[in-house]
Amino acid sequence: MTAWLRLAAVLELLPGVLDSQLRRDAELSHFDYFVLAMLSEAPKRTLRMTALAQQTNATLPRLSHVVKRLEDRSLVERFPCPEDARATNARLTATGWKKIKATAPGHVETVRQHVIDVLTPEQITQLTDITGAILEAVDPEGKLSSVYRR
Amino acid sequence: MTAWLRLAAVLELLPGVLDSQLRRDAELSHFDYFVLAMLSEAPKRTLRMTALAQQTNATLPRLSHVVKRLEDRSLVERFPCPEDARATNARLTATGWKKIKATAPGHVETVRQHVIDVLTPEQITQLTDITGAILEAVDPEGKLSSVYRR
DNA sequence: TCCTTTTGGTTGTACCTTCAACTATTACGG
DNA sequence: CCGTAATAGTTGAAGGTACAACCAAAAGGA
Numbered sequence: 001m002t003a004w005l006r007l008a009a010v011l012e013l014l015p016g017v018l019d020s021q022l023r024r025d026a027e028l029s030h031f032d033y034f035v036l037a038m039l040s041e042a043p044k045r046t047l048r049m050t051a052l053a054q055q056t057n058a059t060l061p062r063l064s065h066v067v068k069r070l071e072d073r074s075l076v077e078r079f080p081c082p083e084d085a086r087a088t089n090a091r092l093t094a095t096g097w098k099k100i101k102a103t104a105p106g107h108v109e110t111v112r113q114h115v116i117d118v119l120t121p122e123q124i125t126q127l128t129d130i131t132g133a134i135l136e137a138v139d140p141e142g143k144l145s146s147v148y149r150r
Numbered sequence: 151m152t153a154w155l156r157l158a159a160v161l162e163l164l165p166g167v168l169d170s171q172l173r174r175d176a177e178l179s180h181f182d183y184f185v186l187a188m189l190s191e192a193p194k195r196t197l198r199m200t201a202l203a204q205q206t207n208a209t210l211p212r213l214s215h216v217v218k219r220l221e222d223r224s225l226v227e228r229f230p231c232p233e234d235a236r237a238t239n240a241r242l243t244a245t246g247w248k249k250i251k252a253t254a255p256g257h258v259e260t261v262r263q264h265v266i267d268v269l270t271p272e273q274i275t276q277l278t279d280i281t282g283a284i285l286e287a288v289d290p291e292g293k294l295s296s297v298y299r300r
Numbered sequence: 301t302c303c304t305t306t307t308g309g310t311t312g313t314a315c316c317t318t319c320a321a322c323t324a325t326t327a328c329g330g
Numbered sequence: 331c332c333g334t335a336a337t338a339g340t341t342g343a344a345g346g347t348a349c350a351a352c353c354a355a356a357a358g359g360a
Contacts, residue, residue: 211340312351317345
């Protein structure tokens with residue numbers, strides 16, 4: 001019971017902490033940041049919308065709206081996928097690249113401060129296993145991000 | 151890094167799972183449910199708005215809006231606090247009590263299914279400590295819920 | 301080949317959360 | 331006491347997310 005209440009509290013509070021740091025320092029939500037980060041690590045900094053949705057654990061409608069807003073700010077650009085005319089590719093622009101580069105240190109510091117650095121190395125390992133088990137239960141078919149596959 | 155990516159995924163996905171079960175079966179968001187649950191366990195099923203906000207890890211404006219909507223549905227009622235004329239008390243109505251009673255089993259089952267039952271007893275203990283440490287970092291002054299105090 | 305289904309994605313609406321502004325009451329310092 | 335600050339709470343607007351409906355292209359089957 002305590003475990004669940006605490007986890008519920010983390011679920012409620014942690015996103016707010018991340019969001020407000022990023023919004024204050026970069027006018028980005030945590031989800032915006034995550035989208036840019038996933039693109040920045042992709043080959044050619046380009047990803048199909050579906051793949052990007054998977055990696056960011058988002059639904060396609062949500063991603064579509066977010067990418068549109070990022071596109072309006074010239075952080076990302078969209079173009080039709082050559083191989084599949086149904087698909088859309090999202091690519092990080094030069095501006096977007098600068099943005100993520102400038103924003104990453106502060107965000108990483110925030111994550112360290114509130115999560116990583118308050119845990120022992122053993123706890124980090126435990127957390128990896130625990131979240132892995134939960135994700136497997138939440139997303140049994142592995143439709144979503146593969147970061148948590150054992 | 152893996153630990154953080156997985157935790158971020160849980161942060162993103164788990165709330166959606168809880169919300170959709172509750173919305174489907176009871177037309178309640180997880181936060182709505184939590185508000186009703188905290189009231190149901192309080193003495194006289196009554197709590198001051200500030201206290202309720204603490205226990206639900208919410209800001210006062212958010213809680214105020216939510217309680218108003220719950221009040222419109224006659225699940226909760228508000229009345230001025232006798233001891234402090236600034237304060238407002240929220241009390242669970244009979245209807246609200248029935249609602250939470252009827253809804254709890256399904257919700258508990260969902261939580262078990264996606265969190266509790268996929269973890270070993272040792273992992274539950276570990277999770278309690280880990281979330282405790284994170285909450286202490288997120289909320290150093292202990293302004294919020296006391297459920298996670300050691 | 302043609303028709304149906306599935307996949308990929310966008311759009312509009314409704315709802316919820318956040319933020320800032322505002323009111324009312326209590327507590328505090330001189 | 332009086333004036334100021336702090337506390338308790340509400341409200342309205344702005345922005346983000348979810349859901350459903352929708353369109354277009356590709357895949358599959360007869």
